[in-house]
Amino acid sequence: MSDQRQRIKVLSAGIFSLILVMGVARFSYTPLLPLMQQQAGLGVAEAGWLAAINYAGYLCGAIVASIISDLVLKDKLYRIGLVVAILSTAMMGLSTDTTVWAVSRFIAGLSSAAGMLLGTGLILNWLIRHNHRSELGIHFAGIGLGIAGCAIAVALMNQWLDWREQWFAFTVIGCLLLYPAPEWEDIERKLVRLPNQNKQTRRLQRMLLGHATETELDGNGRILIPPRLRDFAKLDKRVELVGLGKKFEIWNEEAWEQSRNDWVATEGDESGMPDALESLIL
Known part of the structure; x- marks a missing residue:
């Protein structure tokens, strides 16, 4: 694979990972909130607490990411975070228990930290070591694409699906995003040779x-x-x-x-x- 194709592949992996962890796992909750209040009986106070718990999960993930220096461990946690993002999304549709939702939002915050911080660090590391520009603006486009894309998806799915079915639909979307998101074998091959x-x-x-x-x-x-x-x-x-x-x-x-x-x-x-x-x- 040419160096230019590998660069595109790595940047695409970063974009897909941010769509997954920031869009699907974390911020799909925002456009689904009115529907959950109408159909699942989610109260205003509970909705606020769930959002706060999500931020707490991100904060904990950020603290963990800040103390990890081993690249191999970062890569493993990054990949685990992508899987956790899908699991947290599926959990939202499996129950109407606020406690289950709270656990889901917390681990969604953890997964978003893995994708946002660990994933970004790995991509920046790869770009620098391969003499490319630090084009993180392209990488961070995944955040906007994820948030806007999820809002558009909810607006479209509202015509046919209820709140629970939409969470499951986002789970399927997350699975589709999961395949290209960690596809940077070149990084892993070099990490294991350290x-x-x-x-x-x-x-x-x-x-x-x-x-x-x-x-x-x-x-x-x-x-x-x-x-x-x-x-x-x-x-x-x-x-x-x-x-x-x-x-x-x-x-x-x-x-x-x-x-x-x-x-x-x-x-x-x-x-x-x-x-x-x-x-x-x-």
Whole structure:
């Protein structure tokens, strides 16, 4: 598959995931609310509480997402979140118990955090590592498409389906969205090739055998290169920029060669050391 086709595939996966978790699982509740009040006896106070519980679920999911740094775990939780989004949608049509609805809205909030935060982070990571622009505007179009699409769907389905049948219809729509949403095998293949996080590997990853350099970003998003980097790295040679957010590491071939010598001096041989810089990066 060409790089351009893979880019389109990854961005499409992000759009479908946001339609699922933000549109179907989370905000389809809004256009269905009047119908549920008329046909299912949902009161005004209960409706407000369900909305608040949904936001609480999103908040909890956001907190969990903020403390996870492992890309493989993020990918797994992202995929689980997509399935949970469908289950939470089906739960709404299976009962008229407010408690069941509350549980559904809470886990729908969790799933929306998985798709919105974890999924967005994975896509941004992929775009950066494959030298594409950070086209998250295209990705975030899924939010608007999901919310607007669900409102239009409810307006159309009101002519034939009651509130319960519409929740089940959204469940079917969610299943159709589920197939393309996580379809980015290239990401998963590369994630599983990452070195195991043992002590020796962490030394290689975090220090590039003693010479990786952490650097900050200034207020304008420019990389601030520490002065000590000039002591061992020639930036006219190949440089790898590794990281996301406000922390980056600069890995350089000049530092790699010097570090191999340091490793042999301290460890006695090169066993356990990757043969090339590429083996440490996605």
